[in-house]
Amino acid sequence: MSVQHGATHAGDLRLETDVLVIGSGAAGAVVACELAEAGQRVVVVEEGPHFTPQQYGVMRPSESLRKLWVDAGLAFAIGLGDTPMINVMMGRCIGGSSVLTGGVCFRIPGSVLHQWSTELGLTELTEAKLEAAHESVERALHVEEVPTSLRSRSSQKFVQGAERLGVPMKPIVRNTKGCNGCGRCNFGCPHGAKLSVDVTYLERALAAGAEIWSDCRVDRLSFRGARVTGAEGRLLDAERRQPRGRLRVQAKRVVVAAGAYGSPLLLQRSGVGRRSGQVGRNMTVHPAFRVMARFKEPLRGWEGALQSVYSDAFEADGVTLTGLFVPPGVLAATMPGIGPSHLRRAESIPHLAIFGGMIHDEGNGAVTRGLFGPQMTYRMSAKDRHSATVLMRRMAEIFFAAGAEEVFLPVLGLGGIHADRLPSLALERVPGRQLECGSQHPLGTCKMGVNPNGSVVDPNGKAWDTEELYVVDGSTLPTSLGVNPQLSIMTMATRSAWKLRELPLRG
C-alpha cells in the first residue's frame, strides 16, 4: 500500500468509504490512523502533493516553500487598525504543517484548559481527562528533550544573556529520534529524524488499510438534508495545481481536518454554520517576532537544533520566547541597506544570533472567501500590541546582556541599534504597519463551544446543525494556546477519534 496520487490518476475518481478525512496534517493523520486501526474503512484526501523525506530532504529552502507551503510561503493576513501585515505560513502536502514545523511539542497549558473547562463550559477538556490522549500522542511521536549538545551557538548566546538577567530558560521537547541538529526542520527533515505524521501516523493508517490520496482538492461537502454524504472536488495536476478530473467521495461520516485556513473556507463554500455566522471568525495566530543580534565572534547559528530552548518567564505579559534560526536569505531580507551597504550587513550573517517570541493572543482574525480569492485579516488588540513591545524590549535586553554589539529589532526601517539606544527607544509608538511579523499557528476559525449561536462545532467536534460532519483540527481550538500547537492539535484529534470510533456508523 502507498499514497496514491490524484495528479496521475486517469479520468475522474469516485470513492466510497465509511469515513472520509479531508486533510492529512497533524489532525487528519491522527484521526485516519485511529479509525483505520479500529477497523473502519478510511479515505484521506489531501490537496497538496506527496513528497517522501528523501524528496523534500534535498530541497533548498525556497524549493520547499514553493512546493510544500500554501501560496509558496507567502500567504499573509492583512493587518487591520494598528496591526502589521502578518506572513502566515502553512503546509500544503501529505503530512501538512507537521512536515514543516520545528518539531516543538507542548501540551495544552493547564491555565488554558482551566479557562476552557470553566469559563467556556467545555467540561471534558481538563488536564486529567486529556491525560491519556496526551500520553498516546507523545508515545507515538517519540517526544524527547533537546539535549544541550544540540544547542546552536546562537541559542547558547541567548541563554547566557538570560542567565545574566535571571530569566529562566527551559529545554524544548520535540518529536525527534536521532536528530543531528542540522537545523532545517522547517523545510522538511532530510534525515527522517523528525517524526512528522507522514512517517508515523500516516504509515500506520496505510498499514491498517486506509487509502490516502494526494493532489485532491475538495470544493464542497455533499448533503442529504442535514446529513453529510461525502464531498466533491477536483484532482489537481502535479505542477501547476490546475484542476484535472473530478473527485467524488461518498462517505457515511466526514471529518474535516484542513486546518484553520482550509476548514472554514470549505464549510463556507458548503453553507455550513450560517446560523452562528462564526465560521472563519475568531482566528488567533500567535503573532511572532524575531530579534537578531550581531556578535563580535562568528557563531554560525545554523549549526545546531533549529529550536532547543524556550522561556515562559513572561507569560504574564502574554509572551513566550523560543529559539530558532532562519536561512541566510531570510536574514538578509530583514537587514537594511541596498547595494554595498546591504552586502556589508549580509556578511555579518555568520555572526548573527536569533531568537523568536510569540504572543498569546486574543482572537481577532478572520478567514473569508474574498472577492479575489481566500483572504485573511487580523486585528491586534491593545493588549497584544503591548505584548509585542514587551517581547522586543526583553529580547534585546537579553542579547545585550550576552554581549551583542548590535541588535536588530523587527521594526522596518529602524536598522541596528546599540545598547545605549534601547532605553530611549519608544517601541510602543512604532506604528503597527512598521512591524515585521509572522505566524505559523493560525487557529480557532471553527471554534468549539457549548452554544450553537456562538460556535461552529459542539464539544465533540460535530458541526452544529449537521449530522455526521466533524471538524477536527486547529480551527476548533476555542482560544489561543500561547505555545506551539502541534501536540495540542494532535491530542484533541486523538480525543475526537476515540469518541468517533465508539459511534456506530449508519448506512
Next chain:
Amino acid sequence: MGWRKSALAAAHPLAKRDQGPLGSASVSASEPSSSPFPLRQPGGAPIVSGRFLRRARLLAEAIFASHAGPPPRQRLDWLMLEAEDYLARGGAQIRFTLGLAAFAVCVLAPLWSWRLRSLASLEVNARVAALERLEASPLAAPLLAVKAMLCVLYYEHPDAAREVGFEPTCLTGPRSPAAHASAGVGS
C-alpha cells in the same frame, strides 16, 4: 521575450561555470528549479509577466551590487528564473501584490530622489542611492516586499552564499542512511 529566452539559455551553463567549492556540497543549489515547471498558462501567456521580471531584475542589480558593480549576469539570469518559478507557484494574489509593489518601487524611487527619470535609465550607483533613500522613507514597504523575495532566492546561489560567509551544510539536504531507514509514508 528575448530576455526570457536568453535567461533560459544561460541558466544551465551557469550551473557548471559559476559554482565554487561550496557548490560541490550543494550542487542542486545552482540548478534552476524552474525547468520542469510549465511557466505558461494554457492559452500560452506567461504566468509571471515579463514586465515584473524586468523590474525585479533592475532592483536585484542594485540590491546585490558591490563596489565593483552588479552581480554577474549569469547569476542574475538564474535569479530571475527562480523568481519566475517561485511566483508562478505562489498564486494570483501574491503575484498581483508583488507586481504592484515592484511597479510602485520603480515609480517612487526616482521621485523620492528628485529625479524625473525612470529607474531603468539610472546607472546602478544612482539606482542604489535612490533605493536607499526609499528604504529609509515611510514608503519603504513595497521595496521591502520585493527585496525579501529576491533575498530569499539570491542567497541560495552557492556563490552568493559563500560571499557572505554562509556554508549551508545541511540546507541542501544530504541524504543520510537514516533517511533511507525511515522512508516515509507510501514510499
